[in-house]
Amino acid sequence: MPDLSGLRFAETHEWVAKDGETATVGITEYAQSQLGDVIYLELPTVGQRLEAGARLGVIESVKAASDLYSPVGGEVSEVNQDLKDHPEYVNQDPYGKGWVIKLRAVKDNPKLLDQKAYDEFVQGQSHS
Amino acid sequence: MVVTAERTPLYDEHVRLGAQMTNFGGWVMPLQYSSIREEHRAVREAVGLFDLSHMGELRVKDEGLAQHVVTRDLAHLRPGRVQYALLCNEQGGIIDDVLVYAVADGGYLLVVNAGNQDGDFDWIQAHASSPSGGGQGSIPSPSGGGQIREPRCGKASVSGGGSVLNVGREWALIGVQGPRAAGLVQRLTTSELGGVKYYAFIEGSVAGVACVISRTGYTGEDGFELFCGNVDAAKLWRTLLEEGRSDSIRPAGLGARDTLRLEAGMRLYGNDMDLNTNPFEAGLDWTLSLDKDFIGRDAVLRARERGLERRLVGLKMLDRSIPRHGYPVLDGGRRVGAVTSGNVSFTLGHNIAMAYLPPQLAAPGTPLGVEVRGTAAPAEVVPMPFYKRPHPK
Numbered sequence: 034m035p036d037l038s039g040l041r042f043a044e045t046h047e048w049v050a051k052d053g054e055t056a057t058v059g060i061t062e063y064a065q066s067q068l069g070d071v072i073y074l075e076l077p078t079v080g081q082r083l084e085a086g087a088r089l090g091v092i093e094s095v096k097a098a099s100d101l102y103s104p105v106g107g108e109v110s111e112v113n114q115d116l117k118d119h120p121e122y123v124n125q126d127p128y129g130k131g132w133v134i135k136l137r138a139v140k141d142n143p144k145l146l147d148q149k150a151y152d153e154f155v156q157g158q159s160h161s
Numbered sequence: 162m163v164v165t166a167e168r169t170p171l172y173d174e175h176v177r178l179g180a181q182m183t184n185f186g187g188w189v190m191p192l193q194y195s196s197i198r199e200e201h202r203a204v205r206e207a208v209g210l211f212d213l214s215h216m217g218e219l220r221v222k223d224e225g226l227a228q229h230v231v232t233r234d235l236a237h238l239r240p241g242r243v244q245y246a247l248l249c250n251e252q253g254g255i256i257d258d259v260l261v262y263a264v265a266d267g268g269y270l271l272v273v274n275a276g277n278q279d280g281d282f283d284w285i286q287a288h289a290s291s292p293s294g295g296g297q298g299s300i301p302s303p304s305g306g307g308q309i310r311e312p313r314c315g316k317a318s319v320s321g322g323g324s325v326l327n328v329g330r331e332w333a334l335i336g337v338q339g340p341r342a343a344g345l346v347q348r349l350t351t352s353e354l355g356g357v358k359y360y361a362f363i364e365g366s367v368a369g370v371a372c373v374i375s376r377t378g379y380t381g382e383d384g385f386e387l388f389c390g391n392v393d394a395a396k397l398w399r400t401l402l403e404e405g406r407s408d409s410i411r412p413a414g415l416g417a418r419d420t421l422r423l424e425a426g427m428r429l430y431g432n433d434m435d436l437n438t439n440p441f442e443a444g445l446d447w448t449l450s451l452d453k454d455f456i457g458r459d460a461v462l463r464a465r466e467r468g469l470e471r472r473l474v475g476l477k478m479l480d481r482s483i484p485r486h487g488y489p490v491l492d493g494g495r496r497v498g499a500v501t502s503g504n505v506s507f508t509l510g511h512n513i514a515m516a517y518l519p520p521q522l523a524a525p526g527t528p529l530g531v532e533v534r535g536t537a538a539p540a541e542v543v544p545m546p547f548y549k550r551p552h553p554k
Binding site: 069070072073075091093095096097117121124 | 181192193196197198416420481482483485504505534
């Protein structure tokens, strides 16, 4: 497992890695395992402004289409172009080469969970 | 509301293999073990193992009754042969699609969809003119070759005592599908499988388990479906997995079953057809023997005279959008139909769908759109099946 201690998590199963004013966003290991084989992502365009909790795109697996939400507010500075031809990266390496978008001018979202709180949240979900 | 889903005799095997389970047709079934993509690929390139024990089996001993409820003429179906057919209601709507097995000691075995098995049983039972043979033990006793006998089971909980028996919950069904399936099953049986052609079956022993060995499937590949008693199911399943290691076998769940059958152009009851669909629309008129009498025949004939209002056609997506059940199909800006099944085609590398469309838009090459989240994604009509295996046997 990669070191996730610096990440923050949304209850909608996205992670965010902040680095000053910029941030990288992806989906969690739990999310990818629940979705199964990812086959397509519909992602925002660079320059688009997103509020925390706003829909940033759609992720499609063989099973279903699901919305993705931005865990923090900011402006899209980059989308992961590799996912066009390799959506399976989200399954294979959700915290690495399966990242989804990068943001700049990031605003904090105090509602996000740290790794321990997110793990507990997922535990609660899978037993409900 | 608490709904208790039924478990197949292989439930513990699926849990042990780490399957993600899902509810399908009232049964807890494996959706996937590792990856739908990998399971799909295993069936196309090697061999996949499916638990199909949720499927229903109805023993219809009364040949006249079977002829009355099934759309296809069974008179020429020789023992040891299988036919695909429909059950229709009086309005010509499709109640279910079934495989009919002609049994050597008389009558038929109908293999029906899991979620329909009790409804189908009630339907056929209701049309039994006289409840015959209900007096003594209604399960045929084990007998010689070429006959389907009821598999050995711990306790008999077979419902129905007349001309129809619901034996589905006493039988397990294991699918072995893919180019290496025949070789694998052959290594585990002394029966000569070379003579068992597509849509034929024999009785035999596989891995020491008494089975009906049927050369049928729902994947578009060669392979077998093995019926055995519940008590033997785990032994057969484990032996196939173990012996199949050298063939790169993978257990495959309902996710792969769905993507495989879609590529093969096979309809899924409840998605691509239901009580509101007639057999012509569904492209299944080849299962109608209109020169015999069956329930729904008159309605089906009237529907043919009226002409088709819509037809089930294949669509190929021209971008990467994924068409899904219920998405509108557009001609220009106008809604002309809806997707009934759609997904990625792992084998073809593009996305595909089935949809009901007006006949004038059904010709291959017709450009259409599929509305995906408010946008018209480009598509075109293509012939079905989308995928045919390279060297059919």
